[in-house]
Amino acid sequence: MLADPYDQLPAITFWLLGSRASATAADIAPALPAVGLGLVPLVLLRWQVNVLSLGGEEARALGDEAGRRRVLAMAAATLVTASVTAIAGVVGRVGLVIPHIARMLVGPGFGRLLPVSARAGSCPCTTPTRP
Numbered sequence: 001m002l003a004d005p006y007d008q009l010p011a012i013t014f015w016l017l018g019s020r021a022s023a024t025a026a027d028i029a030p031a032l033p034a035v036g037l038g039l040v041p042l043v044l045l046r047w048q049v050n051v052l053s054l055g056g057e058e059a060r061a062l063g064d065e066a067g068r069r070r071v072l073a074m075a076a077a078t079l080v081t082a083s084v085t086a087i088a089g090v091v092g093r094v095g096l097v098i099p100h101i102a103r104m105l106v107g108p109g110f111g112r113l114l115p116v117s118a119r120a121g122s123c124p125c126t127t128p129t130r131p
Helices: 008-017 024-043 056-061 065-089 092-106 111-120
Strands: none
Touching: 024 065, 092 111
8 A cells, every 4th residue: 555556566566476577697696506405405306206295104104204305305395486486476376387287298207397397487488577
């Protein structure tokens, strides 16, 4: 209610919708270390995330205690998501829809799903831009 409707309100609206249209290399650079730090464990655990998706009891039946690995995977995914959201805004539809579309394309295996989801989510055709 207090935001200037000609200056501040459009900026707030575009951040809430999410856009990479105004992001520059200087804006993206601070987020790169955090994204890289989060992607490393996800890439290293990509083959084991399938076991994590089974649940605790099923994983124990397979001889795997997945508690610490699950926390690490969730922390890494949260770090990547928070870093990218700080730059692009809350792009909820991309974050919710793209992994499901990627899963339909390549199947449920996380080793294939991670790179396809990352590439599809970063595609310019999936991100809203300013008019």
